[in-house]
Amino acid sequence: MMNIRHLFKLMWNRRKMNLLMIIEIFISFIVIFVLAQSLVKFAVYYSEPLGFEYKNIWNLEINRNNLGNIEARKEIELIKQELKSYPEILGISEAYSLPYTSADVRTKVELDNKEISTHTMFGDDNYANILGIEILKGRWFNNQDNASNYEPVVINMKLKKEFFGEEEAVGKFLGQRDDKRLIIGVFDQVKKRGELNDFGNLLFKRINPDNHESWIGESILMKVRQGTDIEFEEKLMRRLAMVSNNFTLEMRSMELMRDRSFAKYSSIVYIFAFISLFLVINVSLGLFGILWYNINFRKSEIGIRRSFGSTAENIYSQIIGETLVLSTFSLILGSFIVFQLKVFISGWLRSDVFY
Secondary structure, three states, rough: OHHHHHHHHHHHOOOOHHHHHHHHHHHHHHHHHHHHHHHHHHHHHOOOOOOOOOOOOOEEEOOOOOHHHHHHHHHHHHHHHHHHHOOOOOEEEEEEEOOOOOOOOEEEEEOOEEEEEEEEEOOOOOOHHHOOOEEEEOOOOOHHHHOOOOOOOEEEEEHHHHHOOOOOOOEEEEHHHHHHHEEEEEEOOOOOOOOOOOOOOOEEOOOOOOOOOOOOOEEEEEEEOOOHHHHHHHHHHHHHHHOOOOOEEEEEHHHHHHHHHHHHHHHHHHHHHHHHHHHHHHHHHHHHHHHHHHHHHOHHHHHHHOOOOOOOOHHHHHHHHHHHHHHHHHHHHHHHHHHOHHHHOOOOOHHHHOO
């Protein structure tokens, strides 16, 4: 077996020739590591539950055209009453900041001098039922909240663990002093941006049509019977255009919204996979190039060693060993840098995937 110390000495003696290859492997390793971690992260996200249903759900988007809150509320209620009259529609829900949309409301939540930024979504009392959101602890919004002195909220498990750890959260408050919010329920997760994303901390607020100070939704979700086709959609939109005189309305299927969102984020996965494959091939060709160089440009050295009794196996071991030492040195250096950079990339890479 070739002495490892001797291999390192040979690599050092050819350091000028090996420097570019070391730099190439070093940089490629760091880039491939980050990209591979990202691909694993996407795979983990995809394997996790989505948290809601999107099939047979239609989204009626509402553009209020600067209509005031009171007038907008009256017109939304007229639209909702019209939708309830169709047997093809099994249920409706008023909402804001839906899954697969770009609307994103951020809220800072405080508790015991701890402040956390969280995404906020809005839904009425039927929202969880329409989208099939499973409540793990407590309940969703209902008429009991009309008499509450505090604003009711439903939070996801991640936000619950941020503030309360393994303790029970239902019945406790978020916020300080006059801005207290009562936690009435906890759910696992709702991936607003789809299967390939983890939406992070999430909090739901209630849309209450009976409260003039409540948030007004800009979408009405409809759960329709399976097999409901575009003919019904066209008929419905013609009727709604007659009912609503001030709004601009647009109907979109959540299945189509999901397909567009998935195509957007999956393209990132394909790009990362292509770059990683390209770098792996590039580094492999570089290492084969070194092998080719060592064999073809060191024929005289090989001949001398053969004349002194070295076997072909020993010569092959040395040449391959030099290549392995070169790549190993680059990988060790790259691993050291990667762990130093963990602080800067921890926001992008999940800790459970990183280790």
